[in-house]
Amino acid sequence: MNRREVLVDVDGGPLEGFLTLPEDATSLVLFAHGSGSSRFSPRNNRVAEQLNDAGFGTLLFDLLTAREHRVDEATREFRFDIPLLSGRLAAALDWAAEESATEGLRCGLFGSSTGAAAALIAAAERPQRVGAVVSRGGRPDLAGDALPQVRAPTLLVVGGDDTHVIQLNREAAARMRVGPELELVSGASHLFEEPGTLDRVVGLAIDWFRRHLR
Numbered sequence: 534m535n536r537r538e539v540l541v542d543v544d545g546g547p548l549e550g551f552l553t554l555p556e557d558a559t560s561l562v563l564f565a566h567g568s569g570s571s572r573f574s575p576r577n578n579r580v581a582e583q584l585n586d587a588g589f590g591t592l593l594f595d596l597l598t599a600r601e602h603r604v605d606e607a608t609r610e611f612r613f614d615i616p617l618l619s620g621r622l623a624a625a626l627d628w629a630a631e632e633s634a635t636e637g638l639r640c641g642l643f644g645s646s647t648g649a650a651a652a653l654i655a656a657a658e659r660p661q662r663v664g665a666v667v668s669r670g671g672r673p674d675l676a677g678d679a680l681p682q683v684r685a686p687t688l689l690v691v692g693g694d695d696t697h698v699i700q701l702n703r704e705a706a707a708r709m710r711v712g713p714e715l716e717l718v719s720g721a722s723h724l725f726e727e728p729g730t731l732d733r734v735v736g737l738a739i740d741w742f743r744r745h746l747r
Contacts, residue, residue, distance in 0.1 A: 534585060541594050543624040545601070550594025550625075553585050554634060560664070560746040561590040561629060561638040565622050565655075567646025567670075571595050571602070576724070576731060577645060580669075583735045589742060590638060592629065596621045596651070613647060615675050619654035626655060626662045639746045641665040642685075643738060649689075650675035657682035665745035667738045670698060670723050673705035680708040687713035688741045690734050692721030 535554045540547040550572055554561075562584055566574050572593040581591040595602065596618045597611055605611040611618075622642070629635040640662050644652030649671020656663040657679040666687040673680065673689060687709065689702045699717065706713050716737055721730035 539592075539594070541592075541625050541628045543621055543628075546598040548595050548598060548621065548625070550592055552590070552592050552634070553581065554590040555585050555588050558588060558590040559638060560641060560742065561592060561635050562641045562643050562742060563592045563622065563625055563629065564594070565596065565618065565642060565644040565648030565652045566593075567648050570645075570648075574645075577643070579731065580643065580735050580738065583732075584643075584739065584742070587739045587743075589641075589739075589746075590635065592625065592635075594625060596648070615647065615650050615654065615677075618648065618651035619658070619676075619679075622651050622655040623658050626659045630662060639664045641667070641742050641746050643667045643669065644671050645669045647672050647675060649673050650677075653683050653687070654679040656685045656687075660684045665742055667741055668702075669734050669738075670695060670725060672698070672701060674701045676705065680705055681710050683709055684711055686711065686741070686745045688737065689713050689715045690737055691715065691717055692723055692725060692730065693717045693719045694721060695723045698723060 642652040649668035653676040663685045725731040
């Protein structure tokens with residue numbers, strides 16, 4: 534297992550990240566974290582570790598530069614800027630396509646909360662580079678007019694007790710031309726903090742990426 538720190542070059546400055554590549558990896562999953570989170574998100578790191586164990590490469594990276602993150606902690610002005618976040622994710626896809634270690638890998642996207650909207654917009658903008666999308670407790674509705682343009686197979690995973698977000702996911706799914714699958718995890722709230730619920734998400738994600746990235 535090869536894990537190293539990387540800098541993803543984007544407009545505005547470099548974004549810090551962790552690139553992990555199991556031996557003989559054939560695909561790479563890029564993470565788009567939720568509002569106010571970072572590459573250190575414990576939940577996304579847990580998901581990434583299990584994806585690594587299943588043979589997938591992962592890229593966990595900050596969607597904001599260090600300066601933007603400091604500003605956002607005080608003002609929260611960037612965490613809901615979906616066009617900015619999706620542009621950063623698209624730039625990371627371009628970066629992965631040009632890096633020698635990842636250029637031949639098929640890419641999937643794993644988005645959480647507002648990061649799910651960024652993932653869907655990036656998938657619509659980079660259809661040749663994104664083979665699958667998984668949303669965990671996401672807000673795909675925030676992808677707006679990009680939803681009908683998404684061609685990548687999409688899995689929407691929502692906590693069974695997260696009633697408001699379930700409805701938002703159903704409304705977003707109805708706007709997508711390539712129909713996504715919606716999975717409800719029984720007994721789970723928005724953050725999947727209940728015992729066993731996050732492991733259920735990981736299992737669903739691994740199955741989805743195996744089906745569509747290999």
